[in-house]
Amino acid sequence: MTIYKTTKYILLLVGSLMLNITWADDGSLFMLVGNCMGCHGPNGVSLGPATPNIAGMNPSTFVKAMEEFRDEERPSTVMRHIAKGYSDEDFQTMADYFVKQAFIPYQQTVDADKVKKGAKLHQKYCQKCHTNSVHTIVGSTNLAGQWMLYLQFTLVDIYTGVRDMPIRVLQIVENMVQLEGIESVDNLIHFYASQTEHK
Amino acid sequence: MITRRNFIKIATGITAAGLSGCSNFSIATAKKRVIVIGGGAGGATAAKYIRQVDPSIDVTLIEKNRYYYTCFMSSSVLSGERKIDSIKFSYDGLIKRGIKVVHHLAVGIDPITKTVTTQNGDIFYYDRLIVSPGIDFKWDTIEGYDKTIAKTIPHAWDSGYQTITLRKQLEAMKDGGTVIITVPHKPFRCHPAPFGRASEMAQYLKQHKPKSKILILDANEKFAQQKLFIQGWKKLYGYGTDNSLIEWYPFSDGGGEVVQVDAKERAIYVGPFEDQHQADVINVIPAQKAGKIAFTADLVDETGWCPVNQKTFESKRHKDIHVIGDACIASPMARSAYAANSQAKVCAVAVVKALQGEEMGTPSYLNACYSIVGKDYGISVAAVYRLEGDKIKWIRGAGGLSPMDASAEVRKREMYYAHSWFKNITYDMFR
Structure with a gap:
């Protein structure tokens, strides 16, 4: 996988991104969320394939993720350190900010055959909770248009049990891999990455 | 000193900015002017975000070079994993955001007349100045x-x-x-x-x-x-x-x-x-010591670095001049690109709020830094800071290194995260 190259398309889309903050305040909000953008990109729209896009992220999912990082209940590299530096109120403030930011999906190179297979897998195993692969439902993270590398990290963590998930989720993933083979994970990733038409 | 010739330049500058009346004193009531010296990790970020925080402010970035090559990730050019062009950035992104970029070396700062002189003799007036000069070497050692x-x-x-x-x-x-x-x-x-x-x-x-x-x-x-x-x-x-x-x-x-x-x-x-x-x-x-202009402009103390108010990054030696990045004393923050980027955001708010005559809010500071140890092998350090009293303090527990004895998968991911981080942080600075 090419890790350095981001397509021109993405840069064009994001090229015009402006910071979306009301400056009536004293700058506290910007100084808080501004620190996230060094790694997660402008307004949370990550330009790097490993770091997830957090723009438009559901606020309760956001807060839960930060709590889990802070309490080291979810595998991470730097987030377990960073999350400990903020209060519950900070988590909520960040969540409220990022949900208001437009999720800009990526035009990643996907394999049409895998997308087709992934679509079926999504319908069969995931759709019940991750409604129509869209990122807007409660309790669901941004899947559609998310970076493939990040999706891969996440699915591998779930499948290998590194990341603690509700038993039902784990069972579904295990069940899928058992019935459809390990390549089903890759097919799903290609499908989600292909879903760049957002509602 | 403002000579007659230079005074005319300043006056011309005013006209160019769309103001009539050629008195130098009219500037005070006109558009606020911020000058940033140094277009690296700190200066580029500060210039960009001042414009975003308050688009009515006139921002000029004075940077000698037309392109900035990042020090961070430059070792990946040594390994051959990256080409030099992948760490090369122009200032076009900042120009598009309405920042004036002047490619001359800043050689003098006069805190009394509030002016910056460039090597070609031009003089620029500021209401607030941000100096992000990076480092200089102690050649004589x-x-x-x-x-x-x-x-x-x-x-x-x-x-x-x-x-x-x-x-x-x-x-x-x-x-x-x-x-x-x-x-x-x-x-x-x-x-x-x-x-x-x-x-x-x-x-x-x-x-x-x-x-x-x-x-x-x-x-x-x-x-x-x-x-x-x-x-x-x-x-x-x-x-x-x-x-x-x-x-x-x-x-x-x-x-x-x-x-x-x-x-x-x-x-x-x-x-x-x-x-x-x-x-x-x-x-x-x-x-190393603070960049040359910091010495010329008397912004350093006996350590060779620049003491600042750690909330606003205003120099402790000269009013209305702020110093950020490697040159400033912001210990316990590291001298890193992320630290400079984070300081620049805090400083941008401080400068805008000062110009608006308002109180700035609570600052928040962060550092995250990756090293590539080898193929598919990355490590990191991260830390969150806040202001306690008038000092930047590390928030106990909120920071640390990659774990020892981590799996190959974790090391590999940190390598990927390092390159992802580079994409995002350089966008944050230059685009």
Whole structure:
């Protein structure tokens, strides 16, 4: 996988991104969320394939993720350190900010055959909770248009049990891999990455 | 001094900015002017965000070079994993955001008339000035080493041409050659970087010139992320064995400050006994201090760095001048790109709020920094800071390094995260 190259398309889309903050305040909000953008990109729209896009992220999912990082209940590299530096109120403030930011999906190179297979897998195993692969439902993270590398990290963590998930989720993933083979994970990733038409 | 000639330039500047009436005093009631000196990690971010925080402010960035080559990730050019163009950034992104970019060297600051002079004699007026000059070298501490010699015995502690030179020398070196990297006493720009550099050089040599050796001669006893680096070196480069690609010598055991460079003999003299070392490739990283303009403008104290109010980054020595990035004293924050970026955002708010005559809010500071140890092998450090009283304090527990003994998968992910981070942080600075 090419890790350095981001397509021109993405840069064009994001090229015009402006910071979306009301400056009536004293700058506290910007100084808080501004620190996230060094790694997660402008307004949370990550330009790097490993770091997830957090723009438009559901606020309760956001807060839960930060709590889990802070309490080291979810595998991470730097987030377990960073999350400990903020209060519950900070988590909520960040969540409220990022949900208001437009999720800009990526035009990643996907394999049409895998997308087709992934679509079926999504319908069969995931759709019940991750409604129509869209990122807007409660309790669901941004899947559609998310970076493939990040999706891969996440699915591998779930499948290998590194990341603690509700038993039902784990069972579904295990069940899928058992019935459809390990390549089903890759097919799903290609499908989600292909879903760049957002509602 | 504002001479008659320069006064006319200032007045012309006012007209150019769309104001009528040629009195210098009318500026106070007109558009507020912020000047940023230095278009690196700190300065570029500050210029960008001041415009975003308050688009009514006139922002001018004064930066000598047309392109900025990042120091961060430059070691991946040494390993061959990256091309130099991937760490090269223009100022077009900032220009598109309405920032005026002036490509001249700032040579003088007058805090009384609130003006900046550039090398070509132009004078620029400011209401607030942000100085982000980076580092300069203590050239006079090394006999026989100067800017000219550095063209053949590079420091590569500024990126660009220096990085290319070092890479070419590595490429030209025979298998079985010796590379020396000398590490100055702390503090210097990015404490883990000499060891990241040694690692990425070793990554290249392991593949192409495996009989070679890298000697790190350190003026200190310990180094940043030492255990993590050494664990990686043991795994990847045979560290500690006779065939190790990397050898590290602390001050007390063969290391020390470089006291002399003999360019003709390609030799350096190191430590209290001035031990002679010769090598095929020599990378001298000299001791460091704040960038030159900070000295010219009397912004430094006896340490050679710039004391600032840690909430606003306003200089403790001169009013309405702020200093950010490597040059400022913001301990315990590191001298890193992320730290400079984070400080620049806080400083942008401080400057805008001061110009608006309003109180600024609560600052928040962050540092996150990656090192590549080898192929599919990254490590990191991260920390969150806040203001306690008038000091930046690390929030206990909110920070740390990658774990020791992590799985190959974790190390590989940190390598990916490092490159992802680079994409995002450089966008945040330059686009």
